[in-house]
Amino acid sequence: MRMDTDNVLITGLGATTPLGGDAVSTWAAMLAGRSGIGPLQEEWAAQLPGRIAGRLATEPTEVLDRVQARRMDRCEQVALVAAREAWADAGAPDVDPERLAVVIGTGTGGALTMLGQDDVLEASGVRRVSPHTVPMLMANGPAAWVSIELGARGGAHTPVSACASGAEAIAMGADLIRLGRADVVVAGGAEACVCALTMAGFAQAKAHSTRNDAPQRASRPFDVDRDGFVIGEGAAVVVLERAEFAAARTARAHATLAGAGITSDAFHITAAHPEGQVRAMRRALSDAGLAPQDIGLVHTHATSTPKGDLAEAQSVTEAVGTHPAVTATKSMTGHLFGAAGSLGALATILAVRDGVVPATLNVDTLDPEVKLDVVTGAARRTAVGAALTNSFGFGGHNASLVFTPAP
Numbered sequence: 340m341r342m343d344t345d346n347v348l349i350t351g352l353g354a355t356t357p358l359g360g361d362a363v364s365t366w367a368a369m370l371a372g373r374s375g376i377g378p379l380q381e382e383w384a385a386q387l388p389g390r391i392a393g394r395l396a397t398e399p400t401e402v403l404d405r406v407q408a409r410r411m412d413r414c415e416q417v418a419l420v421a422a423r424e425a426w427a428d429a430g431a432p433d434v435d436p437e438r439l440a441v442v443i444g445t446g447t448g449g450a451l452t453m454l455g456q457d458d459v460l461e462a463s464g465v466r467r468v469s470p471h472t473v474p475m476l477m478a479n480g481p482a483a484w485v486s487i488e489l490g491a492r493g494g495a496h497t498p499v500s501a502c503a504s505g506a507e508a509i510a511m512g513a514d515l516i517r518l519g520r521a522d523v524v525v526a527g528g529a530e531a532c533v534c535a536l537t538m539a540g541f542a543q544a545k546a547h548s549t550r551n552d553a554p555q556r557a558s559r560p561f562d563v564d565r566d567g568f569v570i571g572e573g574a575a576v577v578v579l580e581r582a583e584f585a586a587a588r589t590a591r592a593h594a595t596l597a598g599a600g601i602t603s604d605a606f607h608i609t610a611a612h613p614e615g616q617v618r619a620m621r622r623a624l625s626d627a628g629l630a631p632q633d634i635g636l637v638h639t640h641a642t643s644t645p646k647g648d649l650a651e652a653q654s655v656t657e658a659v660g661t662h663p664a665v666t667a668t669k670s671m672t673g674h675l676f677g678a679a680g681s682l683g684a685l686a687t688i689l690a691v692r693d694g695v696v697p698a699t700l701n702v703d704t705l706d707p708e709v710k711l712d713v714v715t716g717a718a719r720r721t722a723v724g725a726a727l728t729n730s731f732g733f734g735g736h737n738a739s740l741v742f743t744p745a746p
Contacts, residue, residue: 347513348592348745349688351429351578353421353527356572356682360397361424365682366689369697370718371610373632374555374671376569376738390548391554392533393571393673410471411696412449413483416673417538417574417678418481419488420528425525426489429578430590438522440493441486442512443529443576444504446677447734448478450532481529481574493521499677499745501732502640504528505575506680506740512579512601522584526578538570541710544609548676558668559701560641561648561709568642575682582746592745594688598627604735611647611731613654619737620658620727627741633661634741636696636726637711638687639670641667642674651729652709659727664719665711666690670700680730684701684740691742695720 345394353693354361357375358368361545376393382646383457400408408416422443432439452475459467474480479497484493498507505528513528541547548567550557558569559671585592600622604615624631637655641648655665668686676684690696702715 345634346582346746347596348517348580348582349577349594349596350414350580350590350592351425351584352685352688353424353428354573354575354685355395355397355399355417355420357393357396358711359645360501363658369668369671369686370695372698372700374564374700376554376557376673378551378554387538388542389538389549390551391548391569393569393634394533395572408489412452412475412480413531414445414449414529415475415480415484417531419484421527421576422485422488422525425576425578428505432523432580432588436490436492439489439491440515440521440524441482441489441491442496442498442508442526443482443485444498444500444508444677445478445481445529446499446501446504447530449476449480449538451534452476452532454536454684485525489525491525498737500736501734502676502679503730503732503736503738504677504680505682506730506738507601507685507741508597509577509596509681509684510601510738513565513596513599516579516581522578525576526579527574528678530675530677531572539662541570545655548643556587556701558571558643558670560643560670560699561652561706561713562702563704565643565645565648567644567708568669569673571675573675574678576588577626577681589707594691594742594745596740597629598623598741600626600739602737606735609733611650612735613650615735615737616651616654616729616731617658619739621727623727623739623741629741632662632704633725634659634663634727635724636681636687636690637663637665638726638728639665639667640729640731642669649706649708652711656710661710661712664696664721665713666697667699668697680738683728683730686735687726687742691723691726691744694722696723
């Protein structure tokens with residue numbers, strides 16, 4: 340339940356994704372129906388069943404200071420790039436540092452550093468390991484770097500909830516504002532773990548697509564021929580503000596974060612339980628003070644796995660209904676794990692703001708068991724009104740966010 344009735348506004352957006360190096364180019368690519376998925380060229384990928392991924396459109400090392408970038412894991416780099424854009428988009432709020440907080444979620448944190456430095460240790464010994472290893476591999480690194488960049492002293496937090504991390508970060512940021520602990524929160528998710536170990540693990544679990552001959556058609560949520568997700572990398576960050584604080588500085592708002600719902604399945608370490616998803620959506624609607632019929636758009640988690648997509652489709656039908664437009668932007672970006680929820684939130688915010696719903700790519704034949712109005716072919720112009728976005732993660736994490744137009 341809310342602790343007060345003060346609205347939480349979205350005043351800044353930032354991203355770096357397989358579709359673009361910022362939020363503007365990412366959104367334009369989504370509306371154009373472009374894919375950011377391609378073949379992997381690294382030697383280690385040759386042994387994998389699935390040799391495709393959503394790589395970043397712009398390398399963070401092209402944006403960040405060279406010395407600074409060398410001391411950061413790729414996950415930290417993308418978080419800082421997205422946070423800088425979001426902060427600038429919000430107009431760099433003049434806020435008391437004690438009233439400014441950061442919440443950046445991640446699924447794996449500095450996995451690339453951990454694996455890379457372990458290789459160095461094995462091959463060359465202790466003295467060759469980088470002295471920056473620990474701050475580069477720690478999961479709170481992205482939040483820490485952003486807090487240092489912005490001088491945020493109101494807390495730097497790191498939800499680690501698998502693929503729900505980015506959405507949980509945004510919900511936590513809203514809670515900090517509603518509880519009176521912050522006026523502004525920079526929140527989102529970051530992930531960069533395209534590497535042999537993670538991809539081999541997903542391959543062994545039969546979760547990753549093997550459609551290597553057609554990378555851009557591999558991620559196909561709700562299609563009858565879907566065969567697994569495609570791994571992606573990147574970050575998406577938003578700036579949340581207490582409505583009164585934003586009004587006092589005449590800030591422009593993209594949308595309102597009206598409600599959030601977080602649940603856990605307590606069921607299985609990888610398999611989802613539809614009841615948990617339904618409860619998350621219903622909690623988000625209740626928190627927003629909305630009824631299911633008020634929702635005009637559902638941005639689905641929809642990763643393109645046979646079981647996962649169907650379970651979510653059934654959950655959306657039960658919790659919200661079949662009337663909203665439905666989109667699944669992982670068909671374009673791949674699955675960004677810890678950043679998936681915040682990127683989904685960003686797409687949902689922009690859909691509410693601009694009155695347009697991105698199409699889901701590669702739905703040649705909609706699964707007959709999916710009874711939803713999945714937008715396909717081209718982006719759909721429509722007055723979205725209220726919109727809901729879902730994020731679900733291994734371990735039974737479920738997070739749903741509801742956005743409405745800015746006041």
